Amino acid sequence: xxxxxxxxxxxxxxxxxxxxxxxxxxxxxxxxxxxxxxxxxxxxxxxxxxxxxxxxxxxxxxxxxxxxxxxxxxxxxxxxxxxxxxxxxxxxxxxxxxxxxxxxxxxxxxxxxxxxxxxxxxxxxxxxxxxxxxxxxxxxxxxxxxxxxxxxxxxxxxxxxxxxxxxxxxxxxxxxxxxxxxxxxxxxxxxxxxxxxxxxxxxxxxxxxxxxxxxxxxxxxxxxxxxxxxxxxxxxxxxxxxxxxxxxxxxxxxxxxxxxxxxxxxxxxxxxxxxxxxxxxxxxxxxxxxxxxxxxxxxxxxxxxxxxxxxxxxxxxxxxxxxxxxxxxxxxxxxxxxxxxxxxxxxxxxxxxxxxxxxxxxxxxxxxxxxxxxxxxxxxxxxxxxxxxxxxxxxxxxxxxxxxxxxxxxxxxxxxxxxxxxxxxxxxxxxxxxxxxxxxxxxxxxxxxxxxxxxxxxxxxxxxxxxxxxxxxxxxxxxxxxxxxxxxxxxxxxxxxx
Amino acid sequence: xxxxxxxxxxxxxxxxxxxxxxxxxxxxxxxxxxxxxxxxxxxxxxxxxxxxxxxxxxxxxxxxxxxxxxxxxxxxxxxxxxxxxxxxxxxxxxxxxxxxxxxxxxxxxxxxxxxxxxxxxxxxxxxxxxxxxxxxxxxxxxxxxxxxxxxxxxxxxxxxxxxxxxxxxxxxxxxxxxxxxxxxxxxxxxxxxxxxxxxxxxxxxxxxxxxxxxxxxxxxxxxxxxxxxxxxxxxxxxxxxxxxxxxxxxxxxxxxxxxxxxxxxxxxxxxxxxxxxxxxxxxxxxxxxxxxxxxxxxxxxxxxxxxxxxxxxxxxxxxxx
Numbered sequence: 035x036x037x038x039x040x041x042x043x044x045x046x047x048x049x050x051x052x053x054x055x056x057x058x059x060x061x062x063x064x065x066x067x068x069x070x071x072x073x074x075x076x077x078x079x080x081x082x083x084x085x086x087x088x089x090x091x092x093x094x095x096x097x098x099x100x101x102x103x104x105x106x107x108x109x110x111x112x113x114x115x116x117x118x119x120x121x122x123x124x125x126x127x128x129x130x131x132x133x134x135x136x137x138x139x140x141x142x143x144x145x146x147x148x149x150x151x152x153x154x155x156x157x158x159x160x161x162x163x164x165x166x167x168x169x170x171x172x173x174x175x176x177x178x179x180x181x182x183x184x185x186x187x188x189x190x191x192x193x194x195x196x197x198x199x200x201x202x203x204x205x206x207x208x209x210x211x212x213x214x215x216x217x218x219x220x221x222x223x224x225x226x227x228x229x230x231x232x233x234x235x236x237x238x239x240x241x242x243x244x245x246x247x248x249x250x251x252x253x254x255x256x257x258x259x260x261x262x263x264x265x266x267x268x269x270x271x272x273x274x275x276x277x278x279x280x281x282x283x284x285x286x287x288x289x290x291x292x293x294x295x296x297x298x299x300x301x302x303x304x305x306x307x308x309x310x311x312x313x314x315x316x317x318x319x320x321x322x323x324x325x326x327x328x329x330x331x332x333x334x335x336x337x338x339x340x341x342x343x344x345x346x347x348x349x350x351x352x353x354x355x356x357x358x359x360x361x362x363x364x365x366x367x368x369x370x371x372x373x374x375x376x377x378x379x380x381x382x383x384x385x386x387x388x389x390x391x392x393x394x395x396x397x398x399x400x401x402x403x404x405x406x407x408x409x410x411x412x413x414x415x416x417x418x419x420x421x422x423x424x425x426x427x428x429x430x431x432x433x434x435x436x437x438x439x440x441x442x443x444x445x446x447x448x449x450x451x452x453x454x455x456x457x458x459x460x461x462x463x464x465x466x467x468x469x470x471x472x473x474x475x476x477x478x479x480x481x482x483x484x485x486x487x488x489x490x491x492x493x494x495x496x497x498x499x500x501x502x503x504x505x506x507x508x509x510x511x512x513x514x515x516x517x518x519x520x521x522x523x524x525x526x527x528x529x530x531x532x
Numbered sequence: 533x534x535x536x537x538x539x540x541x542x543x544x545x546x547x548x549x550x551x552x553x554x555x556x557x558x559x560x561x562x563x564x565x566x567x568x569x570x571x572x573x574x575x576x577x578x579x580x581x582x583x584x585x586x587x588x589x590x591x592x593x594x595x596x597x598x599x600x601x602x603x604x605x606x607x608x609x610x611x612x613x614x615x616x617x618x619x620x621x622x623x624x625x626x627x628x629x630x631x632x633x634x635x636x637x638x639x640x641x642x643x644x645x646x647x648x649x650x651x652x653x654x655x656x657x658x659x660x661x662x663x664x665x666x667x668x669x670x671x672x673x674x675x676x677x678x679x680x681x682x683x684x685x686x687x688x689x690x691x692x693x694x695x696x697x698x699x700x701x702x703x704x705x706x707x708x709x710x711x712x713x714x715x716x717x718x719x720x721x722x723x724x725x726x727x728x729x730x731x732x733x734x735x736x737x738x739x740x741x742x743x744x745x746x747x748x749x750x751x752x753x754x755x756x757x758x759x760x761x762x763x764x765x766x767x768x769x770x771x772x773x774x775x776x777x778x779x780x781x782x783x784x785x786x787x788x789x790x791x792x793x794x795x796x797x798x799x800x801x802x803x804x805x806x807x808x809x810x811x812x813x814x815x816x817x818x819x820x821x822x823x824x825x826x827x828x829x830x831x832x833x834x835x836x837x838x839x840x841x842x843x844x845x846x847x848x849x850x851x852x853x
């Protein structure tokens with residue numbers, strides 16, 4: 035799109051269930067020139083941290099949402115004016131966006147005025163069919179087939195209405211239609227835009243939802259992410275121990291903000307932390323968690339790895355980590371245990387002919403964890419697996435993950451062994467059925483049989499593996515057999531096979 | 533001044549100022565033409581410039597083509613536009629292509645009394661403009677007002693290409709308006725916004741401009757504001773004006789008296805779909821005559837030619853979409 039008029043930059047939709055994001059950093063300031071697709075800002079959502087590219091070339095005319103603020107998807111974040119042109123601030127002006135900085139709960143509530151009775155309503159389904167101008171909260175999903183239009187009828191969106199909607203960032207479902215069958219006509223949408231519907235739309239949202247960085251989330255905020263989709267893959271669990279005593283979901287936090295006790299200090303929860311907290315709680319509330327553990331003699335893997343390491347490094351620049359070996363053997367084992375790679379969906383058991391493998395990746399400074407997914411790992415050999423893990427972990431740390439990179443996992447591996455822990459009880463990444471924990475490889479005195487069939491004590495590298503599974507679907511015996519087979523594959527690693 | 537007088541005046545002015553202009557047709561001389569457009573012309577300009585032709589459209593247009601090639605500016609009159617099919621070969625095969633074939637301009641004007649509304653039946657009521665709009669090299673002119681009738685005729689006579697000038701018989705004496713005394717040319721390819729409106733654009737030409745206008749007046753009561761674009765010439769046609777009106781209202785009715793299938797309205801509709809798709813807020817509607825010959829019976833003819841009520845209903849349908 036040629037930049038002839040001011041372009042709005044809005045909070046992007048980073049994944050289906052994501053309804054809000056936090057601005058972590060503006061990479062351009064007001065007045066600076068920017069090229070189309072050049073990174074404009076960094077945002078953090080409960081799924082990914084990422085950079086947002088500029089939708090057009092020009093000058094950053096106005097930044098409407100400051101760093102640290104959390105806003106709904108679709109909220110106008112900035113205005114890019116065409117280069118050279120002194121773009122009239124007309125569009126931006128009425129959107130006098132900057133939310134009243136102090137934002138006490140009351141202030142936010144007041145600002146939300148037009149629909150205070152709906153204060154509690156989670157965003158997406160609201161859409162009242164009545165009065166057009168009442169700026170109903172925008173559903174996060176774009177126009178198309180959202181049936182939030184009153185009676186749930188899908189009405190035709192004409193070409194001109196679609197164009198105006200996209201130009202003004204209006205969700206057509208929020209405009210009440212006067213055309214045939216309630217269709218939104220050009221007049222309807224122009225009236226909506228002129229009445230300020232489009233510009234103001236994000237405003238109440240912005241104030242109502244995020245509760246600003248200072249305050250830990252008013253009730254409706256967590257409701258939004260929680261409500262939409264329990265049947266949806268989400269990022270997953272931290273290493274169990276820290277996660278287990280998960281703080282009560284912020285939803286239950288009293289709206290009143292208590293003073294910090296002497297010696298305490300407050301730190302606002304990031305979007306990611308809120309997402310993790312919500313997910314951990316929900317997972318424990320959903321699945322019947324049980325953990326089984328097994329000890330694996332890694333002698334053979336250690337030996338093979340030693341041999342392959344130099345070769346892989348030299349030829350491919352890839353490190354064949356223990357994790358890659360475990361992952362490869364796990365994928366192979368899962369083929370025989372489809373339920374462990376499955377899911378309970380309603381009263382159906384879902385199994386798959388593929389394994390999308392999630393890997394828990396710790397982000398720098400212990401401030402978060404994300405579970406990027408490597409898709410179709412059943413098609414990867416050891417080298418491919420090692421490369422995929424290293425690549426996706428790097429992208430996670432560089433905040434270069436795309437929304438799809440964190441969705442659709444069917445099984446997860448978490449690897450807290452790097453710090454020497456030898457056991458844990460991870461939390462399952464919903465809606466999966468199980469999660470494998472891998473722990474430190476430790477040299478242990480190990481009883482083996484010598485050539486003559488007599489017991490001797492040898493020094494062997496031993497690794498503990500845990501399988502935490504949803505006991506609703508996976509019985510203990512099944513989990514035990516899975517771990518036995520996995521151990522067998524690792525202990526008798528067949529180089530020719532992988 | 534009536535529409536017919538405006539044509540007559542315009543023609544007389546051209547003949548007075550340009551000696552290359554002559555008139556030829558059936559009964560145009562002594563009788564003054566079937567509709568009296570050239571009444572008194574032979575007295576003023578003499579029988580060599582106002583020629584009574586034999587009953588042969590082929591001969592009339594063929595003769596005009598030759599004269600034009602030799603440097604004259606003939607104005608042929610078909611007694612009824614319907615008869616022009618006899619001259620198809622000269623017009624389409626020779627006149628329209630001469631410029632491409634030999635580089636010679638063929639500045640002929642063929643006056644075509646067209647349209648129905650007076651029980652003239654299938655051979656005296658047609659609007660064959662779209663047949664000729666399809667032929668590269670011909671220009672197609674369809675004035676809707678006395679002022680345009682005069683100005684467009686002057687432009688046609690001076691234009692170096694064969695021009696088909698469709699004058700609507702129904703408007704001849706029914707339509708009266710102020711027309712400038714002096715000579716003037718109305719440019720081709722420039723539409724006229726007959727009526728400004730906000731809700732629905734009616735794209736039309738010729739007599740249907742007035743049908744649309746009556747419909748628009750009725751629709752005022754329903755709070756539907758109709759914009760009427762009078763194309764004035766079909767070849768060339770004013771795409772920009774049409775697209776501008778479409779952008780404004782986003783709802784379009786294309787109205788013509790000619791039959792529907794293959795009518796010029798289809799060309800307009802296609803262009804709007806191609807170039808203004810993102811401006812549309814409703815399906816485009818064509819209102820035209822059914823694909824049959826024009827009936828004699830007054831009752832059937834009324835059912836055939838788009839009437840005000842039909843146009844009102846069509847506009848309403850689009851407006852309410």
